[in-house]
């Protein structure tokens with residue numbers, strides 16, 4: 001038996017999404033499981049294009065291995081709807097074949113958003129691995 005662990009550590013160089021300030025970033029993590037897609041939402045970090053969450057999703061035992069984990073980056077807004085700014089997908093079969101710790105993954109910015117420093121990509125740092133246990 002083994003538990004799947006998914007940790008979103010941080011992001012860097014996120015797009016500027018606010019007129020005043022940079023971005024109030026939070027992440028929505030979608031993990032496809034046996035019968036549903038589980039969604040986990042991190043707290044938002046106020047006005048920081050390099051947010052650190054160290055957000056650990058509750059362990060999953062069953063995942064749909066043909067599917068992908070999606071990480072979406074959103075900007076929290078007070079008076080208007082939150083803005084979806086970037087995302088990335090990670091193949092579960094790739095994780096099973098090659099688990100990783102603190103790996104940096106490039107984000108795809110959506111719509112007209114561009115990385116804060118346009119000369120570099122926006123990234124997230126993620127750990128995804130199976131942890132075996134005995135009863």
Ligand SMILES: [Ca+2]
Pocket residue numbers: 017018023024075076077078
């Ligand atoms: Ca905002």
